[in-house]
Amino acid sequence: MVLRKMEEYLNSLRENDKHKEVYYRGKKIRSFLEHPTLNIAAKHTAKLFEFPDRGYYDETMNEEISKYFKVPRNSDDLLNRHTLIYNNTVFCKGVFNISQAIGSDALFSLMIVSKIVDRKLNTNYYEKVQNYYKYVAKNDLALAVAQTDVKGDRSKRPSEQDDPYLYLKVSEVKKDGIVVNGAKAHTTQSAVAEELIVLPTRAMKEGEELYSVAFSIPTNTKGLKFIIRPIEELEGNTSSIISKEDYEFETLTIFENVFVPWERVFLFKEYNFSGYLANLFATFHRFTAISYRSALTDLYLGTTSLLAKANGIENEKHVRDDILNIILYKEIMRMSAIVSALKNNYQENIAIPNPIYTNIGKLYSNENFIKVVASLIDVAGGIIATLPSEEDLNNDELKAYMEKFLKGKYSGKERIKLLKLAKELASSSFTGYLLTLMLHAEGSMEASKIGLIREYNLKDVETFVENILK
Amino acid sequence: MVLRKMEEYLNSLRENDKHKEVYYRGKKIRSFLEHPTLNIAAKHTAKLFEFPDRGYYDETMNEEISKYFKVPRNSDDLLNRHTLIYNNTVFCKGVFNISQAIGSDALFSLMIVSKIVDRKLNTNYYEKVQNYYKYVAKNDLALAVAQTDVKGDRSKRPSEQDDPYLYLKVSEVKKDGIVVNGAKAHTTQSAVAEELIVLPTRAMKEGEELYSVAFSIPTNTKGLKFIIRPIEELEGNTSSIISKEDYEFETLTIFENVFVPWERVFLFKEYNFSGYLANLFATFHRFTAISYRSALTDLYLGTTSLLAKANGIENEKHVRDDILNIILYKEIMRMSAIVSALKNNYQENIAIPNPIYTNIGKLYSNENFIKVVASLIDVAGGIIATLPSEEDLNNDELKAYMEKFLKGKYSGKERIKLLKLAKELASSSFTGYLLTLMLHAEGSMEASKIGLIREYNLKDVETFVENILK
Amino acid sequence: MVLRKMEEYLNSLRENDKHKEVYYRGKKIRSFLEHPTLNIAAKHTAKLFEFPDRGYYDETMNEEISKYFKVPRNSDDLLNRHTLIYNNTVFCKGVFNISQAIGSDALFSLMIVSKIVDRKLNTNYYEKVQNYYKYVAKNDLALAVAQTDVKGDRSKRPSEQDDPYLYLKVSEVKKDGIVVNGAKAHTTQSAVAEELIVLPTRAMKEGEELYSVAFSIPTNTKGLKFIIRPIEELEGNTSSIISKEDYEFETLTIFENVFVPWERVFLFKEYNFSGYLANLFATFHRFTAISYRSALTDLYLGTTSLLAKANGIENEKHVRDDILNIILYKEIMRMSAIVSALKNNYQENIAIPNPIYTNIGKLYSNENFIKVVASLIDVAGGIIATLPSEEDLNNDELKAYMEKFLKGKYSGKERIKLLKLAKELASSSFTGYLLTLMLHAEGSMEASKIGLIREYNLKDVETFVENILK
Amino acid sequence: MVLRKMEEYLNSLRENDKHKEVYYRGKKIRSFLEHPTLNIAAKHTAKLFEFPDRGYYDETMNEEISKYFKVPRNSDDLLNRHTLIYNNTVFCKGVFNISQAIGSDALFSLMIVSKIVDRKLNTNYYEKVQNYYKYVAKNDLALAVAQTDVKGDRSKRPSEQDDPYLYLKVSEVKKDGIVVNGAKAHTTQSAVAEELIVLPTRAMKEGEELYSVAFSIPTNTKGLKFIIRPIEELEGNTSSIISKEDYEFETLTIFENVFVPWERVFLFKEYNFSGYLANLFATFHRFTAISYRSALTDLYLGTTSLLAKANGIENEKHVRDDILNIILYKEIMRMSAIVSALKNNYQENIAIPNPIYTNIGKLYSNENFIKVVASLIDVAGGIIATLPSEEDLNNDELKAYMEKFLKGKYSGKERIKLLKLAKELASSSFTGYLLTLMLHAEGSMEASKIGLIREYNLKDVETFVENILK
Numbered sequence A, B, C, D: 001m002v003l004r005k006m007e008e009y010l011n012s013l014r015e016n017d018k019h020k021e022v023y024y025r026g027k028k029i030r031s032f033l034e035h036p037t038l039n040i041a042a043k044h045t046a047k048l049f050e051f052p053d054r055g056y057y058d059e060t061m062n063e064e065i066s067k068y069f070k071v072p073r074n075s076d077d078l079l080n081r082h083t084l085i086y087n088n089t090v091f092c093k094g095v096f097n098i099s100q101a102i103g104s105d106a107l108f109s110l111m112i113v114s115k116i117v118d119r120k121l122n123t124n125y126y127e128k129v130q131n132y133y134k135y136v137a138k139n140d141l142a143l144a145v146a147q148t149d150v151k152g153d154r155s156k157r158p159s160e161q162d163d164p165y166l167y168l169k170v171s172e173v174k175k176d177g178i179v180v181n182g183a184k185a186h187t188t189q190s191a192v193a194e195e196l197i198v199l200p201t202r203a204m205k206e207g208e209e210l211y212s213v214a215f216s217i218p219t220n221t222k223g224l225k226f227i228i229r230p231i232e233e234l235e236g237n238t239s240s241i242i243s244k245e246d247y248e249f250e251t252l253t254i255f256e257n258v259f260v261p262w263e264r265v266f267l268f269k270e271y272n273f274s275g276y277l278a279n280l281f282a283t284f285h286r287f288t289a290i291s292y293r294s295a296l297t298d299l300y301l302g303t304t305s306l307l308a309k310a311n312g313i314e315n316e317k318h319v320r321d322d323i324l325n326i327i328l329y330k331e332i333m334r335m336s337a338i339v340s341a342l343k344n345n346y347q348e349n350i351a352i353p354n355p356i357y358t359n360i361g362k363l364y365s366n367e368n369f370i371k372v373v374a375s376l377i378d379v380a381g382g383i384i385a386t387l388p389s390e391e392d393l394n395n396d397e398l399k400a401y402m403e404k405f406l407k408g409k410y411s412g413k414e415r416i417k418l419l420k421l422a423k424e425l426a427s428s429s430f431t432g433y434l435l436t437l438m439l440h441a442e443g444s445m446e447a448s449k450i451g452l453i454r455e456y457n458l459k460d461v462e463t464f465v466e467n468i469l470k
Helices: A004-018 A036-049 A075-091 A100-120 A124-138 A271-311 A317-342 A355-380 A395-404 A412-426 A430-438 A443-457 A459-469 B007-017 B038-047 B076-091 B099-121 B123-137 B271-311 B317-342 B355-380 B396-405 B411-427 B429-440 B445-455 B458-467 C006-017 C038-047 C075-091 C099-121 C125-139 C269-311 C317-342 C355-379 C396-405 C412-425 C429-440 C445-455 C459-469 D005-016 D038-047 D073-090 D099-121 D125-139 D270-313 D317-342 D355-380 D394-405 D411-428 D429-438 D445-455 D459-469
Strands: A021-024 A055-058 A065-066 A143-144 A170-173 A179-188 A193-199 A213-218 A225-228 A250-261 A265-268 A345-347 A350-352 B020-024 B053-056 B063-066 B143-146 B169-173 B177-188 B193-199 B211-219 B224-228 B250-261 B265-268 B344-349 B350-352 C022-024 C056-059 C063-066 C144-145 C168-173 C177-188 C195-198 C213-218 C224-226 C248-262 C265-268 C345-347 C349-354 D022-024 D055-058 D063-066 D143-146 D169-173 D179-189 D194-198 D213-218 D225-228 D250-261 D265-268 D343-345 D350-352
Touching: A004 A036, A065 A124, A065 A179, A075 A271, A075 A317, A075 A350, A100 A124, A100 A143, A100 A193, A100 A265, A100 A271, A100 A350, A100 D063, A179 A193, A179 A213, A179 B396, A193 B177, A213 A250, A225 B396, A250 B396, A250 C144, A265 A271, A271 A317, A271 A350, A271 A412, A271 A443, A271 B063, A271 C459, A271 D022, A317 A355, A317 C317, A317 C445, A350 D350, A355 B143, A355 B355, A355 B429, A355 C075, A355 C213, A355 C317, A355 D343, A395 A412, A395 B177, A395 B224, A395 B250, A412 B429, A412 C459, A430 B355, A430 B411, A430 B429, A430 D125, A443 C317, A459 C269, A459 C412, B007 B038, B063 B123, B076 B317, B076 B350, B099 B123, B099 B143, B099 B193, B099 B265, B099 B271, B099 B350, B123 B265, B143 B177, B169 C248, B177 B211, B211 B250, B211 D445, B224 C429, B271 B317, B271 B350, B271 B355, B271 B445, B271 D055, B271 D459, B317 B355, B317 D317, B317 D355, B317 D445, B355 B411, B355 B429, B355 B445, B355 C349, B355 D317, B396 B411, B411 D459, B445 D317, B458 D270, B458 D411, C006 C038, C022 C345, C038 C248, C063 C125, C075 C269, C075 C317, C075 C349, C099 C144, C099 C195, C099 C265, C099 C269, C099 C349, C099 D213, C125 C265, C144 C177, C177 C195, C177 C213, C177 C265, C177 D394, C213 C248, C224 D394, C248 D179, C248 D394, C265 C269, C269 C317, C269 C355, C269 C412, C269 C445, C317 C355, C355 C412, C355 C429, C355 C445, C355 D355, C355 D429, C396 C412, C396 D225, C396 D250, C412 C429, C412 D265, C412 D429, C429 D355, C429 D411, C429 D429, D005 D038, D063 D125, D073 D270, D073 D317, D073 D350, D099 D125, D099 D143, D099 D194, D099 D265, D099 D270, D099 D350, D125 D143, D125 D265, D143 D179, D179 D194, D179 D213, D213 D250, D265 D270, D270 D317, D270 D350, D270 D355, D270 D411, D270 D445, D317 D355, D355 D411, D355 D445, D411 D429
Parallel strands: A021 A225, A143 A193, B020 B224, B143 B193, C022 C224, C144 C195, D022 D225, D143 D194
Antiparallel strands: A055 A065, A170 A179, A179 A250, A193 A213, A213 A265, A225 A250, A345 A350, B053 B063, B169 B177, B177 B250, B193 B211, B211 B265, B224 B250, B344 B350, C056 C063, C168 C177, C177 C248, C195 C213, C213 C265, C224 C248, C345 C349, D055 D063, D169 D179, D179 D250, D194 D213, D213 D265, D225 D250, D343 D350
């Protein structure tokens, strides 16, 4: 039984903190758990280890390991994975808990690609991936994945940039491993993870061998630097409810002469497989995305429905349409997750979520999250932008005024709680942050469109029409 | 020459502050100018007095007064008013400067309604409005307008609420004036104005006489309490650029036994005119809204266009479509303002913006602002959500990494500045606040729809069709 | 083995025609098969009997019967039903083949409701439904369903109308049965079916007993009159391709003193169950709708994709977006069908498609079909509106000009065929007809919205939020 | 006084018909007026000469000429032109009357471009254009304009096509003129016009001199062939109301060794000006488009509003939203026309409609016309797709049933008339035809987007932002 308890993870984090280079608001951080804001991000990851019934007995390893690491072999495994991610997100108040989800997304795609590369090029990556997988699963580790390079001038390829390190690049090949330099953006919960998996961000071509690299390293590896975004949803909103207990951070992750031993290198120079690995990870991770996003939507749906009642407008037709709008958003994502699981691609003994349905769900989410926010705003009213502060609400004299005058069909006290939550969801820095995430996390809309059209079989419908025209 | 200088306004504010009851984050504020955050809101209003070429010679008053107080007599006056509001907003970096705009919106609607009421009911409101108007114009005052009641249970009328004061109500009629109780929401820049005009929020009917009231009072009147919303766009975002110099606040404005002398009472018990006054003010103020919103859009348009270049994606078709989307948003609003001015309704010697076109512009803005934000996010990339903090950027060591790695087609330094602005506009608490404002300020979408269908002449097109069918 | 051959159906139709009262373009029709236009509608239904592999062995009946009549007992049965309808539609060139689909939709809902009514009110409807079902299945009949009443003034209930028969009503109760009067709109393929099932259109209440009626009759019953809509998609477009071989018609179906024997009466006076029956049928039939609509979409998708190539614009980004738009339309409908089947409601031993997902699919179809058409138009170009006629294309001299000048990347000949099809789909009377169908067939958007919000469980997400706020 | 009467035009047409080569449905047409269908198109153009108050006194010509030929010198002229086109469209029951509108659009753009070319290249086109203009105006002629080439493979330029004549090309240069070959698509009302103006469809470059040509010819010029599209909106819908009296046709217009004398050649080989001429004409003609489209919308708005009442659903909120949707469509187009006129570009002594606002109006129309149709369908109900035919309505016996059962809040007789019109507008071949027109006529959406982004001044807003960031 290898499943860790929350406390074990926290102890590991305390230990790990000593050797890590982490910056927050211009200062080097010594301990996550002692930091007034960042401790919440750490505790969020810690909740992973408290999630009920999170293990399963794995026959190959002969151990009970985390369900996140269960390699999907069929539709049911993928449906269970969808439910796991959904439920774990609900468990964390609608906030995704990324660490083992993204880590396993990366591991599954590495398993598939390494097998193919080995077969074609006679390498031995699969064994290394498999060893790493076992190490991770048996130690029940928290993982982060760094994929998106900082990219520089988007009109140029990696090798054409003014600076060679705007995409992560191998700068030196040593006997016992490689040295890399560069930076990755948006690495979620990186510095509270124990391990970091690094994947290429895109397809590469001849001449870009040194950019075609995948590997893993401990997060306290020398030369790794994490610069954490400001947690404004909490530090900037004293009345926040969700972010006070659950949020995730991203870092700009800098690799300065970072050494990776060979046994941790999973792709090196095989530029023909860089794009496939990137896409495969994207598919697994977008499946994860539509799963957690449906749970996030529950926050919007529940708050909108309750505020409609609190305001006394639950019978207005435009309010009904707002609620339906959010229902459609949630359920179209769930439908796409379910069908993605059912119609999975099976390759190298692993069930891959169907990229068509996964991308449809993600694209729908990209394009329509703004309407979910707008629906909540429409129902909540302008007051969520002009709501007095938490400090006012904690001042006894002012509180009395507020409870008197912010009464709706519900009491002032109850309605104010709902308004605070609605503000957090729809009229705060959390909102702004989410708007961007919902558009760009797990790939931009263009990325999903490219993926969709590439995978879609147009030949069948073309033949259908050609036969009619014969 | 009555036009005040900035310093005169600031002195008046200092004086005024002594007697005002203002709260911010649970504490009573003694001086706006000495407050680290709130001084910016005061200075924002002060910029009104620095706006170049802001006066005109008024023949009736035989003085040079603020152009905001020029009563519109024809299309040109309204077109000039549109341009004045647009330019003044551009002057304040895209942030509306409300004080004399909303004040004059209220005064013009009071002028029209008071004349009609006087004629029908033999009252003498017009003279009182006129006197007040001259007082305000000659003293070049900063004004605020409180209209939206807190409203309680939206399914009930004012008189049906559990608490009689969920709509502002006359609680006592005295020999020399009236006493009012209640609260108004969303009073913009209230506590930095010198005068507050109070208008009814909706149509009233028999039995609601005591809710049918309009008046004005100095902002330091006894019993008035202002609770300011938290300025999170500044206090919660250390890298803010716009909000550091320009923002506006709203207050929950509480009236506790506030006395209003008769000469300042502009409507009292004439419930039949309450709705007309509310709508007329809404029309003037929505015309103001589409004027300032076009200027606000310039921020989004310019930032999107520059970031497209900075990222090296200015030739991508989806980027072109994002830019076009913002152009359409801006220009449809401007078109509606222009046509609203051209096809104005002329009544009681005042040119009223055409409510059809004003509402079309506002409705388009309500429904499409989210797409403007999404367009900027699409072009800017996910980095605006995960951008390291201002404190990191001020740390010399980290700064060097950031400028190296956040380079695009533009240098890291230049691109970071654009990203900071893009973050403020599209991924911050300012964004969340704006989303709500753009949906609810100057009336909800439902309010505009109701206004539009009420004013639109469907008879003509029905007759057109009936003639065809004859 | 009861499965009929096409010829058996056609013979039955010939016989049936003798006693039926059918009108087309102002004239009484004696024979479908001899009518130059209407014979196609008959042959369309006849194709039902040619669809390959259409039977299954039913254990209860100890016979091979049509798969349409297989009562769904679980998810797989519903998934198979979805596939059956999709494939049969593809078999008919994208045109739905309604007869046994709608008939079984009605039968399944009658089975459920009759069982419930029997249990609650001690009636014996279920046995009658069951007998009728066996009769229909064993004789492999073609069925039509009449549900939508003509409704008169939509602001009034059935019993409040000026004319009592604007909803179908029992006008006389006899010893051996009932007599009904009224009219039903939109009865698809009614007059080529052998049997007509009549269902109530909505919930009824006390005092509306005589409107609360369900029954079945042969289509050649005395007093039944069918007025067929003009088949303009064929008669008005000489270059039509699809409609020349497959289309369906609707009738205004008039009931003039139509007698129904008791054994064919399935609901009578039980007004409390009228709404449930109407909704249940709607659910089954909407599931059918999203199944055939995905197949119809194949026509649009294939034509758009081929025309993009024929025009030489297949690499334009807006063309890719048009194609993606149609893909999303199709796949969201398919996803909703699949999930609807998986998450079915099981009641009275029958698997009912989940009304939430069924309505989501239908609503998405209602709202977005216009965009499918617009996407095809965008890719095809204006030429589909101004294309010379079939007669020009059959004139040798003109044909040569046309093939020369309508050349694209494909030859003139090939491109013209595609343009003719694109015209039929997107710029013809078929288009107009379809636009209305896609909005109103199987219920309006309002109907789906009402269904969705009624069935959706908001309590769970409300509780989720309430727990967070505790 | 040169203004012709209807009869004079019709006589001219009779004369003209003798020498023209016109095909309809595979047959050569000898006389428009004697053709059962095509006479309506001729009479439609004839209505141009009956439009009340259609002349103005032109000082230069010293004659009263058609207002269409009034060269716009300022905003008022353009506003009057907008009103002229709008009113003339209303006069023709919502159907555009193109002949002198498009003709003058072409003449104005030729006036401007010829002057510029003359100045730069020392040619003498302007005089020829001016002479032609006077000839046309003084004879009050009906004009057509052929611009869109058939284009072949859209991925290739004119000179790269397999067939050199897929863009109209000069095939021979003679002493007295040029000979052209090729074909133009979509020439509206070509064969009922007396003159045809031919313009280039796009920008040309070096090597494409022979494609860079503009000229005019009488419609009965030898070698010109007109193939008219089938008039399905009339021939395919016996219950049509509008099309029975007013419609316009388009032709595929073939040029087979057509000779043009030098005095009628307005551009030849000046490839640098081909694009400017094409765009300038597009701008004038799109201004015309948004003017006639607002009048067309009146049909939809009036019919929707009346049918809402006829159905008894005028108080439903979704019906209100449908009506508002159509109002927005109409008024945004009108706003764009008005602002386009006000903010015109003045060049070569001619006021050109502002291309930004013109394109915004047109683009809005392109994207939203489908929603106008959908709104009408939503309100009208499914009955417009399944409405019995005109022949049924003319059969006395059936008529009685129909009037009884199609009763709404209005009588059956009145409602049926509205339903017939609604069918024509939203569920007929006219609908399909219009959908394509509203997307492609006067240029595709891509064309408008390209025009918009090219003309828009982004520099100002970029500078605004750059100044903020300084």
